[in-house]
Amino acid sequence: MSSTPNIAAxxxxxxxxxxxxxxxxxxxxxxxxxxxxxxxxxxxxxxxxLNVLRQTALLFLMASGLTLVILxxxxxxxxxxxIALSACLAASVIKATGSPLLGIATGIGCGAAIGFANGxxxxxxxxxxxxxxxxxxxxxxxxxxxxxxxxxIHGFPPEFRQLGSGxxxxxxxxxxxxxxxxxxxxxxxxxxxxxxxxxxxxxxxVAARLxxxxxxxxxxxxxxxxxxxxxxxxxxxxxxINSAQGDIGEELTLPAIAAVxxxxxxxxxxxxxxxxxxxxxxxxxxxxxxxxxxxxxxxxQPLVTGVIIxxxxxxxxxxxxxxx
Amino acid sequence: xxxxxxxxxxxxxAIFSNAASADGETIAVFTKNLTNPYFQAVRxxxxxxxxxxxxxxxxxxxxxxxxxxxxxxxxEDVIVKKPDAIVFVPVDYKALVPAVEKINAAxxxxxxxxxxxxxxxxVAFVGADDYSIGLATARTLLKAIGSKGNVIIIEGVxxxxxxxxxxxxxxxxxxxxxxxxxxxxxxxxxxRLQALQVVENLMQSFPSIDGVLAANDPMAVGAIEAxxxxxxxxxxxxxxxxxxxxxxxxxxxxxxxxxxxxxxQGCIGMQIAVRNLRKQPTxxxxxxxxxxxxxxxxxxxxxxxxxxxxxxxEQIVAx
Amino acid sequence: MSAHKLTPASMSLARVPGxxxxxxxxxxxxxxxxxxxxxxxxxxNILSQSTILLLLALPMTLIIMTEGLDLSMGAVLTLxxxxxxxxxxxxxxATLGFLAALTVGFCFGLGNGVLIAxxxxxxxxxxxxxxxxAQGLSLLATDGQSVVGLPRSIEVIYSGSAAGIPLxxxxxxxxxxxxxxxxxxxxxGTYVFALGGNREALKLAGISVRGMLIRVYVFGGxxxxxxxxxxxxxxxxxxxxxxxxxxxDAIAAIAVGGTSFERGNGWLFGTLLGVIAxxxxxxxxxxxAVPSSAQVTCIGAxxxxxxxxxxxxxxx
Numbered sequence: 016m017s018s019t020p021n022i023a024a025x026x027x028x029x030x031x032x033x034x035x036x037x038x039x040x041x042x043x044x045x046x047x048x049x050x051x052x053x054x055x056x057x058x059x060x061x062x063x064x065l066n067v068l069r070q071t072a073l074l075f076l077m078a079s080g081l082t083l084v085i086l087x088x089x090x091x092x093x094x095x096x097x098i099a100l101s102a103c104l105a106a107s108v109i110k111a112t113g114s115p116l117l118g119i120a121t122g123i124g125c126g127a128a129i130g131f132a133n134g135x136x137x138x139x140x141x142x143x144x145x146x147x148x149x150x151x152x153x154x155x156x157x158x159x160x161x162x163x164x165x166x167x168i169h170g171f172p173p174e175f176r177q178l179g180s181g182x183x184x185x186x187x188x189x190x191x192x193x194x195x196x197x198x199x200x201x202x203x204x205x206x207x208x209x210x211x212x213x214x215x216x217x218x219x220x221v222a223a224r225l226x227x228x229x230x231x232x233x234x235x236x237x238x239x240x241x242x243x244x245x246x247x248x249x250x251x252x253x254x255x256i257n258s259a260q261g262d263i264g265e266e267l268t269l270p271a272i273a274a275v276x277x278x279x280x281x282x283x284x285x286x287x288x289x290x291x292x293x294x295x296x297x298x299x300x301x302x303x304x305x306x307x308x309x310x311x312x313x314x315x316q317p318l319v320t321g322v323i324i325x326x327x328x329x330x331x332x333x334x335x336x337x338x339x
Numbered sequence: 340x341x342x343x344x345x346x347x348x349x350x351x352x353a354i355f356s357n358a359a360s361a362d363g364e365t366i367a368v369f370t371k372n373l374t375n376p377y378f379q380a381v382r383x384x385x386x387x388x389x390x391x392x393x394x395x396x397x398x399x400x401x402x403x404x405x406x407x408x409x410x411x412x413x414x415e416d417v418i419v420k421k422p423d424a425i426v427f428v429p430v431d432y433k434a435l436v437p438a439v440e441k442i443n444a445a446x447x448x449x450x451x452x453x454x455x456x457x458x459x460x461x462v463a464f465v466g467a468d469d470y471s472i473g474l475a476t477a478r479t480l481l482k483a484i485g486s487k488g489n490v491i492i493i494e495g496v497x498x499x500x501x502x503x504x505x506x507x508x509x510x511x512x513x514x515x516x517x518x519x520x521x522x523x524x525x526x527x528x529x530x531r532l533q534a535l536q537v538v539e540n541l542m543q544s545f546p547s548i549d550g551v552l553a554a555n556d557p558m559a560v561g562a563i564e565a566x567x568x569x570x571x572x573x574x575x576x577x578x579x580x581x582x583x584x585x586x587x588x589x590x591x592x593x594x595x596x597x598x599x600x601x602x603x604q605g606c607i608g609m610q611i612a613v614r615n616l617r618k619q620p621t622x623x624x625x626x627x628x629x630x631x632x633x634x635x636x637x638x639x640x641x642x643x644x645x646x647x648x649x650x651x652x653e654q655i656v657a658x
Numbered sequence: 659m660s661a662h663k664l665t666p667a668s669m670s671l672a673r674v675p676g677x678x679x680x681x682x683x684x685x686x687x688x689x690x691x692x693x694x695x696x697x698x699x700x701x702x703n704i705l706s707q708s709t710i711l712l713l714l715a716l717p718m719t720l721i722i723m724t725e726g727l728d729l730s731m732g733a734v735l736t737l738x739x740x741x742x743x744x745x746x747x748x749x750x751x752a753t754l755g756f757l758a759a760l761t762v763g764f765c766f767g768l769g770n771g772v773l774i775a776x777x778x779x780x781x782x783x784x785x786x787x788x789x790x791x792a793q794g795l796s797l798l799a800t801d802g803q804s805v806v807g808l809p810r811s812i813e814v815i816y817s818g819s820a821a822g823i824p825l826x827x828x829x830x831x832x833x834x835x836x837x838x839x840x841x842x843x844x845x846x847g848t849y850v851f852a853l854g855g856n857r858e859a860l861k862l863a864g865i866s867v868r869g870m871l872i873r874v875y876v877f878g879g880x881x882x883x884x885x886x887x888x889x890x891x892x893x894x895x896x897x898x899x900x901x902x903x904x905x906x907d908a909i910a911a912i913a914v915g916g917t918s919f920e921r922g923n924g925w926l927f928g929t930l931l932g933v934i935a936x937x938x939x940x941x942x943x944x945x946x947a948v949p950s951s952a953q954v955t956c957i958g959a960x961x962x963x964x965x966x967x968x969x970x971x972x973x974x
Contacts, residue, residue, distance in 0.1 A: 055544075057543045057544050058543075060543065062542075062543060062569075063543040066539050066540065066542075066543060069539075070536055070539070092906075136962065140962075140965075140966050140969050141969045142962065142965040142966065142969060143913070143918075143919040143965075145909070145913075145919060146909075146910065146913040146919070146961060146962075146965055147962065147965070149906060149909070149910055149913075149958075149961065150910075150958040150959070150960075150961035150962040150965075151958060151962070152958065153954055153955065153957045153958025153959075153961070154954075154955050154958035154959060154962075155958075156954050156955075156958075157402075157951050157952065157953070157954030157955030157956070157957075157958065158951075158955060160373040160374070160950065160951035160954060161949075161951035161952065161955070163374075164379060165373055165374065165375065165376055165378060165379025165382070166376055166379060167376050167557075167581070167582070167583050169560070169583050169586075170586065180564065180567065180568040187568075252532060255532075255535060255564060255568070256531050256532055256535055256560070256561055256564050257560070257564050258531065258557075258560060258583065260374060260375075260376070260531070260557065261373060261374040262372075262374035262375070262404060262530070263532070265374075265404070265530075269786065272786070273786060276782070276783050276786070281780070282780050282782050282783070283780070303536075303540075304540055304543075307525070307536075307537060307540035307541065307544075308540060308543060308544055310523060310525075310544075312525075313525060313526050313537075314497065314794065314797040314798050314801070314802070315794060315798070316794070317789075317790040317791075317793040317794035317797065318790060318791050318793075318794025318795060318797075318798065319790075319794070320790045320794075321786075321787040321788060321789065321790020321791040321792075321793075321794060322787065322790070322791060324783060324786060324787040324790065325773065325779065325783070325784065325787035325788075328779050328780075328783045328784075328787075329773075329777055329779055332777065332778055332779060373950055373951060397947040398949065398950070399944065399947075399950070400950040401950070402950050402953050402954045402957065403903060405899070406899075406903075407893060407897055407899065407900050408710070408889070408892070408893075408900060408901075408904075409940075411892065411893065412707050412940065412941075412944075413944055415703050415706075415707065416700075416703065416940075416941050416944035416945055417944065419694045419697070419699060419700045419703060419945060420694055420945055420947075421694075431804055431897055433803075433804035433806045433895055433897075434804045434893045434895045434897045434900065435893075436806075436894065436895070437813070437892065437893060437894045457806070496802065497797070497801065497802025497803075498800070498801060498802025498803040498804070498898070499802075
C-alpha cells in the first residue's frame with residue numbers, strides 16, 4: 016500500500032482529507048434524509064429523529080472501539096460474543112447485588128478483559144486478528160451458553176434502566192453516551208500521541224516500530240478499548256431490553272463492522288476516523304428505520320443493506336481517487 | 340511442546356469425564372438451540388421424565404443456533420452410537436426429513452415432539468396446537484381492548500412452523516373482530532432486541548396502538564420495553580408461558596401468554612419413547628390443549644420448571 | 659515485502675505441525691475414548707460431512723492467498739441451492755437445476771471479482787455486500803420456507819456410493835485434485851502465488867492482475883455452486899439459512915491448516931487437514947456426548963491452539 020510511513024506527515028495531512036471524505040458522507044446522509052422525508056410523513060418528526068439517534072447510539076458504541084482496531088489493520092470478530100458474555104455477567108451482578116454501579120463495572124471490566132485477551136493473542140502469540148478473535152468468539156459463546164444454561168435474567172432497577180431508556184431534557188440517555196464517546200474518541204485518535212501512534216501502526220507497522228512506537232503495547236490497548244466499548248454497549252442493551260439471554264449478541268458483529276467500513280475507515284489500516292464511524296452507523300440505522308416506516312418487508316433488509324454498503328464504499332473510492 | 344500436548348490431552352480428558360457410560364436405556368434428545376429458554380424447558384422436561392423412568396438422557400443441540408446442516412451431522416453421529424431411542428425436535432420441519440429417514444433406516448425408534456416433521460416414520464407425535472394457541476391468545480387480547488382499536492403483530496422467524504401457525508391464529512382471531520384494525524405485521528425473528536426496535540419504529544408511523552400480538556415471549560418483552568420507553572400504553576400478549584412472562588403477568592405489564600408448554604411436551608415425549616421401548620401401548624399423537632396464562636390461572640405456573648413434576652401420559656390424554 | 663519463494667514441498671515441511679499435531683491428538687483421544695470412532699461407517703461419516711466445507715475451503719484458500727476474502731460464499735451456496743431446487747421442482751430436470759446453481763455461483767463470483775479487481779473495493783466489504791444480496795434474494799425467493807419436492811435422483815448424489823466410497827467423498831476428492839492441479843501445475847496457479855506475495859512482479863511481466871483476480875473469485879463462485887449441489891442432495895431440499903456462516907468455518911479451517919493471511923502463502927493439503935480436523939472434532943465430541951456449550955468452547959480453543967503451535971514453530 017502506498018500510505019505515508021511518516022507519522023508527522025500523516026498528522027498534518029490525513030485529517031483534512033478525512034474531513035473532505037466525512038463531508039461527502041454527511042451529504043449522503045442528508046440526501047437519504049430528504050428522500051425519507053419526501054416518502055414518509057412521520058420521518059421528519061422530533062420523536063422519530065430521537066428514535067433514530069437512540070438506535071444509532073448502540074451501533075456507534077459497538078463500532079467506535081472497533082474503529083480503532085480496524086485503524087491498526089486488525090479486526091475484532093468477537094464483539095457480538097463479548098457483548099453477550101458481558102451482558103449476562105453484568106446482569107447477574109445487578110440481580111445479585113442490586114447495585115447498578117457494580118453491574119456497570121462488571122460489564123465494562125469483562126469487556127475490557129476479553130479485549131485484553133484478544134490483544135495478547137494477536138501480539139504475544141502472533142495469531143492473525145481475524146482468526147484470534149474468531150476463535151475467541153466461539154470460546155466466549157460457549158462460556159455464555161454454559162453460564163446461562165438457556166435461561167433469561169430480567170428485571171433491573173429503574174436507576175440502571177435510565178442508562179438505556181431514560182431521557183434527559185427530552186433526549187434519550189444513550190445519545191448523551193454516544194456524544195460523550197464521540198468526543199473522547201475524536202480527541203484520543205486525533206489529538207493524542209497514542210492516537211497518532213495507532214494511525215502510524217495501521218499505515219506501516221514496520222516504520223512505526225522503527226520510529227519508536229511500542230507497537231505491541233498499543234495493539235493490546237486498542238483491543239482492550241474495543242472490548243471495553245463492547246462491554247459498555249452490552250450495558251446499554253441490558254438497560255434497554257431489561258433482560259439478558261445467551262443470544263443477546265448474535266448478529267451484532269457484522270453490522271458493527273459494516274458501520275465502520277461505510278464510515279470510511281479502511282481495512283488496510285491507517286485511514287479513517289471515529290467520526291466517520293458515527294456517520295456510518297447513522298446511515299445504516301436510517302436505512303433500517305426508513306424501511307420500517309415505509310413498511311417494506313424485512314426480507315428486503317439484507318439485500319438493501321448489501322447494495323447500500325457496496326454503493327457507499329464505491330462512491331467513497333471514487334471521491335477519494337479524485338481527491339488524490 | 341510435550342507439555343503442551345500433555346495439557347491439551349488432560350483438558351480434553353477432563354471435559355469428557357462426564358460423558359456417557361451406558362447402563363439401562365439411553366435416549367438421545369435433539370433440540371434446536373441453547374439460547375432460547377423454551378428449549379431449556381423442553382430439555383428439563385425430558386430429563387425430569389427420564390429420571391422417574393430410570394433411563395439415561397443425552398442432549399444434542401446445534402452449536403450454531405438452529406443450524407440445519409449441524410443437526411443433520413449430529414443425527415448421523417448419533418446413529419453411530421446407536422442409542423435405544425430418540426426424541427426429536429427438527430430444526431426445520433421439512434429440511435430434516437432426510438435425518439429422520441436415516442434414523443428410520445438405522446432402526447432406532449424416534450418420537451417427534453413440538454414441530455411436526457413433514458416426513459419419516461415416528462412412534463408418536465407430541466405437540467401443542469400453535470394455531471389454537473395463537474387464536475386463543477389473540478382472543479384474550481382483543482377482548483381486553485374491548486374488540487375495537489388498533490393492533491400490530493410481531494412475527495417470529497419467517498417460514499418456521501410455529502410462527503406460520505401462530506400468526507394464522509392471530510389473523511383468524513382478528514377476522515372475528517371487524518372493529519379492530521391491524522396496522523402492521525412485521526417479523527422480529529423471535530428476538531427481543533429486534534422486536535424492541537421494530538416496535539419503536541412502528542410507533543413512529545402509528546400514533547395510536549392499543550394492542551401488540553407477539554408470536555413469542557421475548558418479542559413481547561421487547562415490545563413492552565419499547566412502549567415503556569416512549570411512555571405509551573398498549574396491552575401486550577406473547578406465547579410460550581416462560582418464567583419471565585409469568586413474572587410480567589404477575590406485575591401487570593404483560594396481559595397474557597399462550598401456554599406453549601415445553602416442559603410437558605418434553606416429558607410426555609420422553610414417556611412415550613420409553614413406553615414404546617418397554618413394549619407398553621402408546622398413543623400415535625398427543626396434542627396439548629391450548630391454554631392461555633393470565634392473572635386468573637397464574638399460580639400453577641409460578642413453580643420453576645426444574646421443580647415441576649411430570650404429569651403422566653394418562654393425565655394429559657384424559658384432558 | 660519480500661516474496662517468500664518456497665516450493666510446495668519445503669512449505670509443507672515447515673507447516674505440518676500445527677494442524678497435524680491437533681489432528682493426531684484428536685484422533686488419538688477420540689479413538690481411545692469412544693469405541694465407535696474408528697469404524698469404517700464412522701470414518702466415511704466424517705469424510706462425507708466434511709465434503710461441503712472442503713468445497714468452499716479449497717477456492718477460499720486461493721482467494722486468501724491473493725490477500726483476499728470471500729464472505730459471501732455461504733450465502734451464495736444457499737442461493738445456488740435454492741436456485742437448483744426451484745429449477746428441479748419446476749422442470750424436473752436435474753441437469754437444468756445443476757446449471758442454475760452453477761450460474762448463480764458464476765454470477766456472484768464474477769460480480770465479486772469485478773467489484774474487487776475493477777472497482778477496487780476491498781474484498782471484505784465487497785463480499786459483505788454480496789453476502790447481504792445473496793441472503794436477501796434467498797429470503798425473497800423462498801419467503802423463508804424450505805423448497806421441497808425434489809426427485810430421489812438428487813438425493814442419491816449425497817447418499818450414493820461408488821466402489822464402496824460415498825459419492826460426496828469422490829466429488830470432493832476430484833475437486834481437491836482439480837484445485838491442486840490448478841494451483842501447483844498451471845500458470846494460473848503460479849500467478850495466484852504471485853498475486854499474494856509479489857503483485858508488482860506480475861504487473862512487470864505484463865500479466866493482467868485484474869483478470870487473474872476475477873478468475874480466482876469466479877472459481878470460488880463455481881465451487882460454491884458445486885457445494886450447493888451436495889448441500890441440496892444432503893438435505894433433499896433447499897433452505898434459506900442452510901449455508902449461513904459456512905464461510906467463517908471454511909476460513910477457520912484454512913487458518914488451522916496453516917495458510918498465512920498476511921504473506922499469501924497457501925498450503926492446499928493443510929486446508930484439507932484443517933477441514934478434516936474440524937469434522938473429526940465435531941464428530942468425536944458428539945460421539946462422546948459432550949454438552950454443546952463445551953463443544954462451542956472446544957472449537958474456539960482448537961482454532962487458537964493450532965495457530966499457537968504454528969506460531970511457536972515460526973519462532974524457532
